[in-house]
Amino acid sequence: xxxxxxxxxxxxxxxxxxxxxxxxxxxxxxxxxxxxxxxxxxxxxxxxxxxxxxxxxxxxxxxxxxxxxxxxxxxxxxxxxxxxxxxxxxxxxxxxxx
Numbered sequence: 183x184x185x186x187x188x189x190x191x192x193x194x195x196x197x198x199x200x201x202x203x204x205x206x207x208x209x210x211x212x213x214x215x216x217x218x219x220x221x222x223x224x225x226x227x228x229x230x231x232x233x234x235x236x237x238x239x240x241x242x243x244x245x246x247x248x249x250x251x252x253x254x255x256x257x258x259x260x261x262x263x264x265x266x267x268x269x270x271x272x273x274x275x276x277x278x279x280x
Contacts, residue, residue, distance in 0.1 A: 187211075187230045193219035204230075212239045216250040224253070233258070242266050 187204050193215045194202065204211055208231055215227045228236050240246065240254040246267040255262045262268055 189223040209239050
């Protein structure tokens with residue numbers, strides 16, 4: 183029997199956390215926690231899904247914030263240029279400035 187994933191509501195402030203299927207929506211959960219979760223949430227996600235699953239999900243996702251990418255890069259000791267979302271990133275003509 184798998185342990186229950188313990189995460190704060192911070193990462194899922196706009197979602198009913200009880201409605202999330204943590205097994206079938208693992209990619210969503212992992213990315214969302216790295217984007218908006220607390221440090222304890224990140225650690226709990228890694229412990230729950232495992233290093234390999236968590237790293238592979240983050241490395242292969244199409245959309246991830248720069249902060250989440252750098253966090254994952256530091257945790258998994260991986261060059262940020264190896265992330266799929268880094269290599270596919272599209273820059274705005276204004277360089278993100280308005």
